[in-house]
Amino acid sequence: MDDDVERAARKVRDVEQAVSEHVARSGPITGRASSPDGAVTVIATPGGPPQQIAVSPAALRMGPQGLAAEIMRIAEKAQRNASSRLHQTLERVVDPRELTELGFARGQDDDEFGWRR
Amino acid sequence: MAAVNEERLQATEQLQHDLARTAETVEHPNGLCMVTASAKGEIKALHLHPALLQQGAQAVGEVVTETVRLATNAAVQTSFNKMALALGDGMAIDVESIAGDSPFRSTWNPVVPPKSAADEAVQERRPRSPIVEDPDEDAFFENPFGRR
Known part of the structure; x- marks a missing residue:
């Protein structure tokens, strides 16, 4: 068991090293x-x-419920973009299937286009 | 040994299922924002108090960001706790050695932020406790005519 843990830790460290070098660039x-x-x-x-x-000053007019719903909608979209970006950045260092399994799917990154649906 | 491994595999599968559904609800210390978030930082529910909107756009952004962070930390900690229950403390310590400290260990008290972005909610007005008159009767005995 200890060997397994050590091996896993070593693998994580190796990937971490590769990832952090990549992200540093x-x-x-x-x-x-x-x-x-x-x-x-x-x-x-x-x-x-x-x-x-x-939040923009104009957004306060949406009221607490409307604003809360909008924040949730935009936050989800932003996180999808972040995951997609992570996938694109790391697919050369980490197996893309593993990235998708971890929840970082490669999707349409609409970041550059603002809000396009 | 095979039975032990099988048991462990089942525990791991159940755990993955549990962790995917783990979410925690946290109220900002100022009482104006409540967030339910998963350990991955997804916002599952968000409630804003009307009084928060009166504090301006910047305060809303900061308070929501802070509350989501607190709720995510709480969900990550719950995940650690569930894992320790399912696989044993030893396994949880092993995971911490690989993945980094749990929020409970890495922050002294995750519920109290160093600086609040917005003012506290106004406290309810409570009736003042009645002033007790000095029950000491010495003054009466010193000057029995002075009292009435």
Whole structure:
């Protein structure tokens, strides 16, 4: 059992090393999404909580429930973009099937196009 | 040995199923925002108090970001706890040695942020407790005519 754990730890360390060298070159991997009218903008990390949620003064007029729903919608989209980006960045270092299995699917990254659905 | 492995495999499968559904609900210390988040940082539910919107757009963004982070930390910690229950503390410690400390270990108290982004909610007004008159009767005995 201990050998297995050590082997797993070594493998994780190796992948981590390769990944961090890769990320050091490409910069931190995040995903971004905005509402069509710019009311809510979210910068998400893959597999973690959002790094930043920004709300425009005009968005306050949506009311608590409307704004909450919009934040959830945009946050999900931003995280999808972040996951897709992680997949694209790492598929050369890590087996893409494993990335997809971990929940980082390669999808249509609509980051550059703003809010296109 | 084979039976032990089979048992462990089943425990792992059950665990993966459990962890995928683990989500925790956390209220921001200022009481104006409540978030349910998964260990992967997905927001499952979000509730904003109308008073939070009155504090301005920037405060809303900061408070929501902070609350999602707290809820995610709580969900990750719950995942660690479930794993320790299913596979034993030894396995949980092994995983921590690979994946990094659990939130409970890496933050002294995850519920209290260093600085709050917005003011506290206004406290309810409570009736003031009645002022007890000095029950000491010495003054009466010193000057029995002065009292009435």
